[in-house]
Amino acid sequence: MQDDDFQPDVLSVSERLAAEALIVDVDGFEGPLDLLLTLGRTQKVDLRKVSILGLAEQYLAFIEKARALRLELAADYLVMAAWLAFLKSRLLLPPDPSEEGPSGEDLAAHLAYQLERLQAMRDAAARLMGRDQRGREFFSRGLPEDVVRSRHVTYTATLMDLMQAYARIRTKDEFRPFTMDRNNLMTMEEALDRMRGLIGFAGEWSDLHSWLPEGWETDPVRRRTATAATFAASLQLVKEGHLELRQGETFAPIQIRKKP
Amino acid sequence: MADTEETGQEQSLFEAPPMGEQERMVEAVLFASADPVTVADLTARMPHGSDPAEALVRLRKRYEGRGVRVVKVGDAWAVRTAPDLGFLMHKEVVETRKLSRAAIETLAIIAYHQPVTRSEIEEIRGVAVSRGTVDLLIELEWIRFGRRRMTPGRPVTFVVTQGFLDHFGLESARDLPGLKELRAAGLLDNRRPPGAGLGEDDDEDIGDEDQEDLFEED
């Protein structure tokens, strides 16, 4: 950009043009970090020595201008602006010993690190893409020799095929009525609905097991789930004051009756 | 690149590249071409003043007795495996077919849910699993029988094999990405029936316009 330092207050013509170019370019930035990196480069120093305070001011000035020009800014730009304003105040004010958390210097150092790391990765990416590439600078055998045809058949599938197949099945699943899996499962809600309808007939003490729904008493899996659901439902009904529950001793049969 | 370009252009004004260099060029072109290459084609590609016919004679001599040879095919030239080594190519020659949808789905369910019984696979897929599908996957050595399930009937279970992990470049079946990750990677078609319930995926509303960003026009 230009040689002298970026000064948000007194702008030369060229500086103002540069700043406007930046602002017009706002869509070209990949988020606040990218913008900060670009601003950092205008300071014309090694990224390690970049002035984070100066950078924060440049960024805030940028945001102000963008707002003045009524440019739509994504939320993360505003979040960054708020954070940089906070950082700026921390860097300017003497440290408050009673305050918790990392110091302004720590935060600034980390931001500088992030910028340097992003720049390093961009340079690395450029170097990578600048390498000789297969199919561009060097080539593999143009006519691989898959000689002798044997009737041997193999099947192939890629990891993508596999994952897509699984995703396909699972998305289908998401729309399936959940109860289809529950042939052998009774929920407490189901038992409760059933008990509420039957409760009027429970004038005398009767064994809880006699309250299991028909068809659920023989199969062990179904009996277990029905027993648990019915028991839980009767506890709920006791809590609601509709039912009484008793048991002679540990492991003795549990009996219920309608609360008189 | 810059070097050769310079060499190429400069040479064309003055003299052809040295024969050794021409030999290298012919060697590279014959190797990379999908079809046999004629002398005329070589002349057109190589720097002005080159003598590909002579380079071919030398290259052919150089490859005498080697594992590959420079051979004439009609009026063109190509690199071919030495005939006595044809037996080495045997392994390369297998007909590959894509796995059927039923097979890949069954395989995916086994990979994600192993150990899993046949009836569990059927429950997840919603259709019966044919015998041939399981047989094929076993024959490919991608699945094998696991321990029997300790439930009535003691059904056998299926698990994936080391061969499966090798084929799909996985360290372990647990490294397979979950649903959320599949969705995040864009592998999951998000089209839903209208009015379908809200799932765990509502955070993934990154628009499709991002896709456009992937390629720049050049």
Add this chain to the structure above:
Amino acid sequence: MADTEETGQEQSLFEAPPMGEQERMVEAVLFASADPVTVADLTARMPHGSDPAEALVRLRKRYEGRGVRVVKVGDAWAVRTAPDLGFLMHKEVVETRKLSRAAIETLAIIAYHQPVTRSEIEEIRGVAVSRGTVDLLIELEWIRFGRRRMTPGRPVTFVVTQGFLDHFGLESARDLPGLKELRAAGLLDNRRPPGAGLGEDDDEDIGDEDQEDLFEED
């Protein structure tokens, strides 16, 4: 009984082919294949007792300075044309769509930081990894899923593939340009923002360990 005995003897008595012959075999197999071939694959295809690793060393030397070269790609080997002759090959160049900046940066971050999670990539780039970027890189077979990170949520990680190494002419991920300098400068550390939760530090440790695995082994 006598038969098996004989087979056993035959195996041990049968001498491996002379090294010159083994070199021819390796040459033939590498030339025939478009993709890199592993030493294990060579061993399986060559006669019992062969030493393809040694044959490869010799073959590589033989092709030094020629129009094609024997190159190492991860734990496999391939024949590739010399890069300085690329100018002869415009006929072979397949025009590929230009990758976006986002895709290129994501690829570089995965290569230099592998194994790396999606959220780490986002931390470095400062923006969300768009859907489709990862998808595209997987489709190009330049990246794949690596081991899950042993941190809460067990996020999947991404690593680069042999196809990536092949495409960019790298012997291994350790040969990435500038890797040592970047590491020495601390730019490949998984440094967390100051004041970040303690739990994240474990993450860092494991990440580094994995990275050692990937880069240091020989």
